[in-house]
Amino acid sequence: MARPRRYDHDALRGQTVEAAKRLLEEGGPTALTARALAKAVRTTPGTIYNLFDSMSAVLQEVNRQALVDLAMLVDSVRDTSPRDRLLALAEVYVSFMLDRREVWRAFFEGPRITGAFPDWYLAQIDGLIARIAQPVAALKPKGDPRLLAEQLLLSVHGIVALAAIERLDLITKQKPMDLAHAAVERMITAINAGAE
């Protein structure tokens, strides 16, 4: 029997994901087509489908790497006070998104993923929330820090989601970073007021 050869299989897969990122950043979601992707790595559409189950799978892999990158940045946040830490986390999230608008956009708009999400996906998100819950817990709120962290994340997400599709200015002239700061400060204020 002959063994699989897979000579530059992994390398090609890596190049393909990189090319997908580039296509997204340069031309938005519609620019990420099977043929454009094939041309970018000098092959044919058929080969793309040999590496990935579908174009959705390509997008999911780009998403995965983005989540991993974000997690790394989040882990590099080491601040003393809970307040500074929460502000730094918000800044990381917002600036990460501003740097990768189109990838982030595709993250939310991508074709509906069938059925359940992969475990690593859920675990990654769970980890991010845990890292927000930690400084929140340090503020000694009355309620569950985890639930408050989720709420804070959603507030910032509302800002980021609109900024990613370049429609934030339909609602406000305020800058994404300022808005994110305001959301963090408000959460802290509410906790200190003994309301949460």
Added chain:
Amino acid sequence: MARPRRYDHDALRGQTVEAAKRLLEEGGPTALTARALAKAVRTTPGTIYNLFDSMSAVLQEVNRQALVDLAMLVDSVRDTSPRDRLLALAEVYVSFMLDRREVWRAFFEGPRITGAFPDWYLAQIDGLIARIAQPVAALKPKGDPRLLAEQLLLSVHGIVALAAIERLDLITKQKPMDLAHAAVERMITAINAGAE
């Protein structure tokens, strides 16, 4: 010279928009195709393009009507205290979206609209924010009520945007309505604490 006849032109346009809504609700954004729309109103794709400049224009018209409907619901909110009013506004917004997930989803995901948005679009959104700013102003915040209203809307939007694409449960098990309530209460708490 012969005059334009436009006999049931407007009627057909109306039917088309209704059909578009139905297609969206039943099958999501991908179900809204020129041919499906044509078949739904018993004509051909060409005729659709006689009524609308593009499929984007159809989507924009659906959006417009959704915004008008939302404005009507918002105007029907008549509560005494600012707090009750803000809570009622959040409820209207959330339940409106839950009833029209797919239309609302298309609202944010739709193909990038070229250049500037129409004036009625901006005016409609502006009116909505003004209706939030009013009860906020009644709470006598230190800062600009308008800016706070924008921030509150964004918080609720973060919840709604994720719920519309059925991905809210990636982040939390909390219900959209509860989350919206929490956002409103937190804003009120922060204002009463003299922080905003």
Added chain:
DNA sequence: CAACGTTAATGAACAGTGTTCAATAATGGT
């Protein structure tokens, strides 16, 4: 080394998509 079995790459093909446009049909005014 030659032959085999396995694997990967290819590119044509299929069923869709939005959109355009010449040809056709229908109408209201003269």
Added chain:
DNA sequence: ACCATTATTGAACACTGTTCATTAACGTTG
């Protein structure tokens, strides 16, 4: 009755994701 104007049609174009038989390349085995 005729004609200018308009609306409708449906074929066509350039795309899209996706599939799959064919072809080419390789590692292992006899």
